Amino acid sequence: MTNLTMTGTTVPRRREASDERAMQGHILSTYNSLRFGMGLMAALTPVIVVLWGYSFRIPWQDSISAYYFAPSGNQWIYSSYPCRVFFVGTLFALGSFLYLYKGFSKREDWALNTAGICAVIVALFPMYAETGYIPLSNDVHFGAAIVLFLCMAYTAIFRHDDTLKMIPEAGLRKRYKILYNIVGWFMALFPVLGLIAAMSLQSAQRETFWIEAAGIWAFAAYWFIKSHELKTSQGDLKAATGAMSRSA
Template identity: 40%
Template sequence: MKDQKLPNQSAGTYRTLRNGLALLAFLFPILLALGAYVRAGLPLAGSISEYYHYFDPVKQEYGRGLMRDLLVGLLCGQAALLFVYKGFTRLEDYALNIAGIAATGLALFPMRWPAPSAFDPFSTHGVFAAIFFISIAYVCIWRANDTLHLIVDEKVRKSYARIYKLLGILMLVLPALVWAWLYYLPLKKSLIFFIEMGSVYTFATYWVLKSREAKMSGLDEQAATGNLSVPDHSIKDMFRELPVQHRE
């Protein structure tokens, strides 16, 4: 029987965490929408957050939360994975932990119900959503490139850098679009669910690409064997690239 190398086991744990983050995010809006339709024939809710309360307006039970448990469970699952995942720099780890706290806040502090007649951008739920997306956008734009130095092909390295930056920008723009839509067109909510879905899928896409990058460069295996190092850094370096490289 062939022996299993423990570094491969550690690397596999990292890949599983990334894949778990991506899979939960991809399933998130689909399970909510499909579950509400299958269980009660409900049409699409106005937003993902509405599924905390969404039931059946015809039976005057709107607000009981048919999919509440699933929504909270999925958010707490994402939060746990973000906490467990160890960033390759302290700054990345801090940002992911903050995102995990924000995801927990989204689960524990749902949108107000009944929905207020005037849009409140500073609701507790809205603030946690903003913190979550800003934290992940920061990771995409400023921290994702730290590990790209292990990729030999410069063309591939630059391609990943461009895509990560684009995903980070989308993580900021799409939630801002939801805010603008609610503020300026409060009675037209039909597109909000899909804009939020785009934000969630942008988050998922980042983790899929990060897994591909790590597989290409052998990032996880090298980290598991202690062959990598990162420059000493502090909070003042949060907008500076911190290249993860082979130890000399």
């Protein structure tokens, strides 16, 4: 009788533990997919705007932002500015993900929230069109873009220890730290260089496109590295199970 009672209580507990592990796995998969998705969207953006533009007879623009007002050479389409749909949609998606993503410290959350808001502002305030004038739009566009990348640079350079402390191997921690510092400084420097190039030249040149693309690819690299690091350290699992405390 005792054995039956013990067996009867053990089975539900095992099921509860199994359900709990399944739910934890679901949460971990969601967070990892979110990080990887942000990286993938960013990495593909410079490539897609060029290829998408070519498919609508739009020549290669001097900057990524210029695709907002790049007119199509094909009049038999639903929109005169087909790349605008992808450009704005991607920025809104990335902005939403950055704002909703919860990091491992309050300061990381503040930086990511600010970056997310700035991504939406970049979409809402396009750079000047060659055929028209939009008061202050250019300044807001470039200002929001710079703040976005500076927030991400801060996250990469100054907040990586929030999760790296969970990796016991000193050599591995050092390698991740080097990678975070590299992509962080890339994100900080390349958008500023792009702004300087755009303002100092008579008209934007192809160099501006590559400078912007480098900053975007550094943004993508950060999320790929973060995904790999947290998978290595099982940081998401430790956070989900309460095995680590949240930093300030």
